[in-house]
Amino acid sequence: xxxxxxxxxxxxxxxxxxxxxxxxxxxxxxxxxxxxxxxxxxxxxxxxxxxxxxxxxxxxxxxxxxxxxxxxxxxxxxxxxxxxxxxxxxxxxxxxxxxxxxxxxxxxxxxxxxxxxxxxxxxxxxxxxxxxxxxxxxxxxxxxxxxxxxxxxxxxxxxxxxxxxxxxxxxxxxxxxxxxxxxxxxxxxxxxxxxxxxxxxxxxxxxxxxxxxxxxxxxxxxxxxxxxxxxxxxxxxxxxxxxxxxxxxxxxxxxxxxxxxxxxxxxxxxxxxxxxxxxxxxxxxxxxxxxxxxxxxxxxxxxxxxxxxxxxxxxxxxxxxxxxxxxxxxxxxxxxxxxxxxxxxxxxxxxxxxxxxxxxxxxxxxxxxxxxxxxxxxxxxxxxxxxxxxxxxxxxxxxxxxxxxxxxxxxxxxxxxxxxxxx
Ligand SMILES: CC(C)(COP(=O)(O)OP(=O)(O)OC[C@H]1O[C@@H](n2cnc3c(N)ncnc32)[C@H](O)[C@@H]1OP(=O)(O)O)[C@@H](O)C(=O)NCCC(=O)NCCS
Numbered sequence: 001x002x003x004x005x006x007x008x009x010x011x012x013x014x015x016x017x018x019x020x021x022x023x024x025x026x027x028x029x030x031x032x033x034x035x036x037x038x039x040x041x042x043x044x045x046x047x048x049x050x051x052x053x054x055x056x057x058x059x060x061x062x063x064x065x066x067x068x069x070x071x072x073x074x075x076x077x078x079x080x081x082x083x084x085x086x087x088x089x090x091x092x093x094x095x096x097x098x099x100x101x102x103x104x105x106x107x108x109x110x111x112x113x114x115x116x117x118x119x120x121x122x123x124x125x126x127x128x129x130x131x132x133x134x135x136x137x138x139x140x141x142x143x144x145x146x147x148x149x150x151x152x153x154x155x156x157x158x159x160x161x162x163x164x165x166x167x168x169x170x171x172x173x174x175x176x177x178x179x180x181x182x183x184x185x186x187x188x189x190x191x192x193x194x195x196x197x198x199x200x201x202x203x204x205x206x207x208x209x210x211x212x213x214x215x216x217x218x219x220x221x222x223x224x225x226x227x228x229x230x231x232x233x234x235x236x237x238x239x240x241x242x243x244x245x246x247x248x249x250x251x252x253x254x255x256x257x258x259x260x261x262x263x264x265x266x267x268x269x270x271x272x273x274x275x276x277x278x279x280x281x282x283x284x285x286x287x288x289x290x291x292x293x294x295x296x297x298x299x300x301x302x303x304x305x306x307x308x309x310x311x312x313x314x315x316x317x318x319x320x321x322x323x324x325x326x327x328x329x330x331x332x333x334x335x336x337x338x339x340x341x342x343x344x345x346x347x348x349x350x351x352x353x354x355x356x357x358x359x360x361x362x363x364x365x366x367x368x369x370x371x372x373x374x375x376x377x378x379x380x381x382x383x384x385x386x387x388x389x390x391x392x393x394x395x396x397x398x399x400x401x402x403x404x405x406x407x408x409x410x411x412x413x414x415x416x417x418x419x420x421x422x423x
Contacts, residue, residue: 004031004386009188012037012087012094013068014075016044018141018170019125019204020097021064023177027093027184028067029379029388035087035403036065036394040072040421043396056370062393063376066366069399072423075106079422084108086407088116093184097125099138110199120197121187125176129203139204144172148208153215157233157240157248165248176207214254219246230258235310253278258309260316261345264328272350275328277319278341279312281305286338291322366392397423 009032013024021036021044028034038044046060074080088094094113096103103109103124113120127139128147137143145151145166155165169175183200191197209216218228222244232252233240240247253259259278266273279287284303288296296302301311308315323331328344335342346354352375357363364378369392379388400423404414417423 004388006031007033009033009093010091011035012084012091014094014096014098014103015125016097017046018064018173019176019180020095021046021177022170022174023123023125023180023184024068024095025064025066026178026181026379026381029390032093034068035091035399036068036070037075037084037087038070038072038396040074040397040423043070043072047396053371057368057393057395059374062368062371062374065393066376067391068394069403070394070397071400071403072397073400074422075108077420077422079417079420081107083404083407083409083417083422085116087403088113088120090407091117091120092188093121093123095123095180095184100126100136114197118196119191121184121191121200122197123180123184123187123200123202125180125202125204127204129206130201132203132205134205139172141170141172141204142166144176144204144208147205148172149212149215150208153212153246153248155248156250158237162248171208171211172204175211176202176204179207179210215246222246229306229309230254230256232312251276256305257281257341258305258312259341260312262316262320262323264323264331264344265326272345272347273328274345275323275331275335275342276345277316277335279305279308279315280341283338283340284308287340290335290338290340291318293318361387361390364390366390368392369395 006027009027011024011027011032011034013020013034013036015021015024015036016038024032024034024036036044044061044065046064047057049058049060051058073083075084088108110122113122126135127137127144128134134147139147142151146164148171150171151164151166154167156162180200180202183202187198187200222228222241226244227234227238227241228246230253231240231247231249233247233249251259251261257278257280259276261274262277264273264275285297288294300307302308302315326334332342332344351357352363354363360382361378362380363375365373365375367373376390378390401414404417404423409417414423
């Protein structure tokens with residue numbers, strides 16, 4: 001497909017770090033012309049953070065900014081402001097994730113942006129939503145996980161490790177960017193009907209909370225019923241529910257299906273020699289068959305989910321005993337024949353080399369002018385009509401002259417801006 005679906009949509013990518021760049025990168029994969037606007041000489045802070053190759057853009061940057069063009073611009077200098085004004089007039093969307101008030105202080109209030117381009121969609125990520133009592137706070141990933149309910153509900157509920165726990169998945173950053181992308185596409189469709197742009201905002205707290213929906217469900221159930229029957233504390237540690245605050249549930253299933261992480265062959269030395277096993281209600285008989293426990297099929301102590309819950313530790317121990325001489329891959333190969341929802345715990349090393357992920361384009365190798373090639377995570381969304389092609393990230397200011405020329409600036413004007421370090 002030569003014309004990607006978002007071809008013709010021009011996006012000013014005034015974002016940095018992860019939340020904003022993750023959003024605009026995805027829109028670039030799907031065909032939008034994404035112009036990354038960066039501070040001259042420095043650029044996005046992630047270009048230099050956690051470098052693995054001296055003086056080359058860090059993977060942190062390259063993995064979040066592929067398929068974009070880079071324009072350096074000092075948007076606090078008058079000439080830089082004039083360029084941004086021109087860009088706003090000619091673009092469809094501007095995405096930003098600066099600290100609260102930064103865009104206003106630069107002179108680009110929502111009112112001013114609308115004056116410049118009534119069709120403009122201004123999309124913002126902030127830590128907290130407008131009007132929130134914490135709206136002035138600057139926020140990074142883990143701060144959002146704490147504020148959005150993920151940390152209080154993740155981890156262990158007893159022992160010395162029973163502290164609120166951060167997920168390694170970017171629930172605060174990339175997840176907020178994905179929410180924002182949905183908002184932007186919605187606003188683009190809205191504009192097709194009204195001709196008008198709008199402000200789209202997504203707070204990191206809200207985006208995390210939106211993924212903690214089942215925990216908010218549990219809080220309300222707990223307040224009504226007094227306990228949570230699918231949690232590992234039930235029924236032997238009922239004191240965990242006494243304060244009516246949703247407790248952390250370790251590796252429990254979280255839905256109607258109990259599940260746990262189970263040891264496989266080699267767990268003593270391999271930190272990832274585990275599988276996740278789910279005791280799906282209607283798969284109970286196949287589970288009994290897989291484990292060679294036909295007597296559990298008719299024993300009233302095991303036939304219903306409610307009856308099984310007091311024995312759930314014993315059930316998981318039986319499964320662990322069954323797989324103790326099997327690798328995680330062998331265990332899954334057995335259970336898949338019985339239609340049991342399960343998977344190996346995969347390390348980053350295994351995922352990076354996974355042939356299926358390479359084949360599907362979920363992990364891709366892309367070229368880079370300074371680094372040579374590197375691996376990145378490709379589009380998790382697959383389309384029948386096209387396959388996003390990941391082209392690598394731009395060098396700092398690589399497209400400054402090209403973008404300025406497209407805006408109508410001549411060579412002399414561009415040289416003058418360079419001399420004054422506006423670009
Ligand atoms: C991520 C965050 C904590 C970083 O904070 P920070 O490093 O202090 O940077 P800020 O975003 O506040 O911006 C710093 C300044 O650079 C300025 N700046 C950015 N790009 C510029 C450019 N091209 N030219 C001139 N000035 C520029 C901003 O206007 C801002 O100026 P001011 O605050 O002095 O008025 C903050 O941006 C934030 O809270 N963002 C919202 C939530 C978010 O996205 N978090 C990160 C998710 S990965």
